[in-house]
Amino acid sequence: MSARDSAFERRLQQLPPRLRPRDRELPGSGRQWRIETVVLIIVGLLLAIAVVNDVVLGTHVNHRLSADLRTWRAYTGHDYKNVSTEEDVLHFTTVDVVCGNTVPGPPKERTQICLQLTGPVANGRRTVSGGWYLPAKHEDLRRYRYGCYGEPKAKGDCPR
Amino acid sequence: MSVAAQGELQLPRTRAAQWAAPLATVCALLIVAAVAEIVLDGALGHSVLIPKSPQIAGWLTGIGERLGYRVFLIALIAATVGYAGLVALGRSVSKRWAIALLAALHAIVFLGPILLSTDVFSYIDYARIGVVHGLNPYTHGPISATSDPVYHYVGQDWKKVYTAYGPLYTLISYPFGLLGVTGALWGMKVLATLASAVTLALTWRCARARERDPVIAVLLVGANPLYVIYGLGGAHNDLIMMALMMGAVALTFAGRDAPAAASVIAGALVKATVAALLPFMIVARRSRGLLLGAIGALALGVIVAYAVFGIDGVNIVAALNRDAAFVSSDSFATEIAHLFGKPGVFPIDHDLLKLALVVIVLHLLWRTWRGYDWVAAAGWALLAISVTSTWLLAWYILWPLPLAVISRDRRLFVATLAVQALFIVHQMTPLLAPVA
Numbered sequence: 001m002s003a004r005d006s007a008f009e010r011r012l013q014q015l016p017p018r019l020r021p022r023d024r025e026l027p028g029s030g031r032q033w034r035i036e037t038v039v040l041i042i043v044g045l046l047l048a049i050a051v052v053n054d055v056v057l058g059t060h061v062n063h064r065l066s067a068d069l070r071t072w073r074a075y076t077g078h079d080y081k082n083v084s085t086e087e088d089v090l091h092f093t094t095v096d097v098v099c100g101n102t103v104p105g106p107p108k109e110r111t112q113i114c115l116q117l118t119g120p121v122a123n124g125r126r127t128v129s130g131g132w133y134l135p136a137k138h139e140d141l142r143r144y145r146y147g148c149y150g151e152p153k154a155k156g157d158c159p160r
Numbered sequence: 161m162s163v164a165a166q167g168e169l170q171l172p173r174t175r176a177a178q179w180a181a182p183l184a185t186v187c188a189l190l191i192v193a194a195v196a197e198i199v200l201d202g203a204l205g206h207s208v209l210i211p212k213s214p215q216i217a218g219w220l221t222g223i224g225e226r227l228g229y230r231v232f233l234i235a236l237i238a239a240t241v242g243y244a245g246l247v248a249l250g251r252s253v254s255k256r257w258a259i260a261l262l263a264a265l266h267a268i269v270f271l272g273p274i275l276l277s278t279d280v281f282s283y284i285d286y287a288r289i290g291v292v293h294g295l296n297p298y299t300h301g302p303i304s305a306t307s308d309p310v311y312h313y314v315g316q317d318w319k320k321v322y323t324a325y326g327p328l329y330t331l332i333s334y335p336f337g338l339l340g341v342t343g344a345l346w347g348m349k350v351l352a353t354l355a356s357a358v359t360l361a362l363t364w365r366c367a368r369a370r371e372r373d374p375v376i377a378v379l380l381v382g383a384n385p386l387y388v389i390y391g392l393g394g395a396h397n398d399l400i401m402m403a404l405m406m407g408a409v410a411l412t413f414a415g416r417d418a419p420a421a422a423s424v425i426a427g428a429l430v431k432a433t434v435a436a437l438l439p440f441m442i443v444a445r446r447s448r449g450l451l452l453g454a455i456g457a458l459a460l461g462v463i464v465a466y467a468v469f470g471i472d473g474v475n476i477v478a479a480l481n482r483d484a485a486f487v488s489s490d491s492f493a494t495e496i497a498h499l500f501g502k503p504g505v506f507p508i509d510h511d512l513l514k515l516a517l518v519v520i521v522l523h524l525l526w527r528t529w530r531g532y533d534w535v536a537a538a539g540w541a542l543l544a545i546s547v548t549s550t551w552l553l554a555w556y557i558l559w560p561l562p563l564a565v566i567s568r569d570r571r572l573f574v575a576t577l578a579v580q581a582l583f584i585v586h587q588m589t590p591l592l593a594p595v596a
Contacts, residue, residue, distance in 0.1 A: 009446065021446065022531030040571060044578055047547070050495040051582045057498060058589035065595050092503055 061087070064094060067121040072098040075115060075128055082107040086140065094118070096126075099140055102133075110136050114145075116152055132158055180252035187245030188253070188261045191383055194239035195265055198389060199272030200224035201231055211278040212313050214342045217271065229590035239385035240584055246383055247577070250376035258375045262360060262382040266392065270353050274345070275393030276554075278315035283397060284344040285310045286323040286330060287337030297323040297330060298472035298479075310341045322472075324479035327465035328429035329397055348395045355399035356382070356392055359562060362406035366566045369413040377565045380573075384561060386580055390554035398555045401431040406562050408437060409535060417445055418453030425457035429465070432476050433545060433559060436521075437538045443525055444534035484510065486551035490586055493550045505550050513548040520544045532569075539563030539572045547579060557583055 012021055065085050073079055083100035084107070096117045101110040112134040119127040130150020138144040148158035202210045203220035207227045225231075246253070253261075274280055285308065286297035293305045301321050302314045311319070323330060336347040360378045367377035381387060391399055404427030411420035421441065427434035441450055465473040472478075487494060493505050493513055521544070524537040542560040546552060557580050564573040 006448070012446070021443075021529050025531040037571065040575060044575070046496065047492055047579070047582055050492065050499040051586050053499045054495040054586060055589055055592070059593040062589060062593035062595050066593070069595070 064096065064121060064126070067124055067126050068096050068098045068117050071117055071125040071128060072100060072115055074125065076100065076102075076113060078102075078104075080104070084108075095129075097140060099134065108137060108139075112136070112138075112140075114140055116150070118151075130154075177252070180249050184246060184249040184252050185257070187242040187249065188257070188383070190242030191239045191246070191385070191388075192261070192264055192268070194235040194242065194385075195388055196268050197224070197235045198227065198232060198275065198393075199268050201227035202273045202275055205273070209276055210273055211276075211281070211315070213274050213281075214313075214345060216342060216345055217273040220272065230594065233588060233591040236385060236389065236584060236587065239389065240581070243383055243385050246379055250379050251373065253375060253379060255375050258379050262378065265383060265388050266353055266356065269388060269392045270349055272393070274349075274395060276390055277394035277396070278313065278318070279397075280345065280348050280395045281310055281313040282315065282318050282321075282323075283325070283329075283333050283348060284336060284341065285314050286325070287333040287335075287344065289337075290330065291334050291337040296469055296472065298469050298475075310344070313341070322479070324476075324483050325397060326429035326431060326476060327469055327473045328426060328461065329400065329431065330473070331464075331468065332400070332430075345395075352392060352395035352397075352399050355403040356387075358403040359399060359406050362403065362410045363562045363565065365410050366406060366413060366562075369410070370566050370568070372566060380565045381562050384558070384580070386554050386583070387558050387561065391558050394555065396555045397430060398558060401427045401434050402559065402562060404430060405434045405437060405559075408441070409563070409566070412441060412445065417441075417447040417450035418456075421450045421453035422457035425454055425461060429461045432480055433542065436541045436545060439521075439525060440528050440534040440538040440541065443528045444537075483551060484514075484549075488551045488553065490554075490583065491550045491552035492547050492582075495586070510550060513550065517544055517548045520548075533567055535563050536567035536569035536572050539567050539576070540569075543572070543576055543579065552583075554583060 065087075068085050069083055072083055078100065080100050083098055086097045086099070088095050097114055098117060099108075099112045099114040101107070102113050103110050113131060114134060115131040116129050117126040118129045128150070130148065130152040132145040132149070132152055133147040134140060134144050135146075142157060143159055145152075145158045152158065199217075200220055201224035203217040204210075204224060204226045205215065205221075206212045208229065209227050209232050269275075282302065285302040285305075288308055288310055289295045289297045289300055289302070289305055292308065293300075295304055299322060301319060302308075302311050303319045305311060332351075333348075336344040336351075339347055360382045363381050364374040364378050367374040390396075404423050408420045408423035408427065411417075411423055421438065424434060424438050424441065428438075438454060442454075462474050487505050491505070493509060497503070497505050497509065521541055524532075524540055528534050528537045539560040542563065543557075546556040546559060549556065557576070560572065560576050564576040567573070
């Protein structure tokens, strides 16, 4: 026997009409449908704008990273594939750091040269505002940097 | 209107109908070609899109080239265009052709490599942690067994993470842990393919129960590019959850409330998300059998989970809370944060999103109480969970799809496809600006 015939169901039917459960929606609930549809369209538009904005942001970042890699290769004269780029995720500036080996070898297995790149992309490249070296097998942490030049040297980014 | 004028109107319609079937065939072939291209290129092995994996599709190598973003994204767009064509022309596809298309897509993906995700290796690792190493996957992550051959294939982010999957799924996966990595991988692929077949068969049954065209319904689910490429391609356990979800819907349509509730609970013991269906079923059906079925299945599940995994196997809430804190770059929350100039999602945003989800679910429950289609309400709830989640992956936006194709609210289907389309658009950055 279904609970639909039970005392519980009969009790529910004693609720005020606006609170009673229904098996089907009443015809004429078009106003609610329209409000919901408008809300859905607004949310959809917000999501669409956010997605397009994110794609544009991502495209700009990729464009910049490509220029960073080209600049590093042109500056060092090494056409290495494994060159790492690092964005300034702390302050969200467009100052990027690109590091790669000074001589051929597996990634980060040789002494690395890091370049600090700034400014807009011009002719597919960006401005090198300075740089530093890193010992082999070390991450780009401030305490490992040495031989700073340019802006990083002026800022005292190299402890040694 | 004169008979002559009616004839003039009918002529273009007849011509359109004549073109519909060949156009639908072209769309179907486009999807097959796009999926085959991804699989053939993926068979060459590890790339930015193909996870490290034992070579299970070696016999397919030598035809394509290593899968990169450009080819993948062009194939994804092609498959999406083909799918959009099928959505429009679905009525002209015969039952035989629809089944042939879905069988072909399943076969191509089954024979190929694991696509786009390392999750399946986590499933295998958790199984091996239990059956090979004698540890509890609810208290030990893959890092507990670094010597295990599958450890090497587990995603970097997941090596220290305990399983967040339900105890039923963990138990289902245990026998696969005994098959070795390659055997387990094939086992997981078989499981995903079977789960998908069951999902599609139940979608067919539910569509018929609702007097919908079952051919269109299964085409809209089974030929969906995200379903095929990401869901099936990654052999995700979401497909098992979806099969149990559709089982619950089919049983409810047949008036078998207790087994329907048990099926939802079983689904939730695979992946907790599907539990979202239960309140809508309860509010719509108001049936004692449904409540008893849910309580009985939950009690059985908890007892078995506690006996096998201890308290950690039962405490799914803790795992869900942990996962809810994750943030992915594809989540809408992150994209909206970027839109408003914020670097990402902050703790307050997690709270606001949870609040928004609670408001949406309460509204849907009230609408269901007042007669709104509970299938549609449950579909909206699953869509809302994926949209408000800060950790959004392609296979999460598949959850509402089978419900959307059988629901009485057309808006749910449109919204689900719109969300999927936005997800695909968000993947396009490497195509627009490849990093040299």
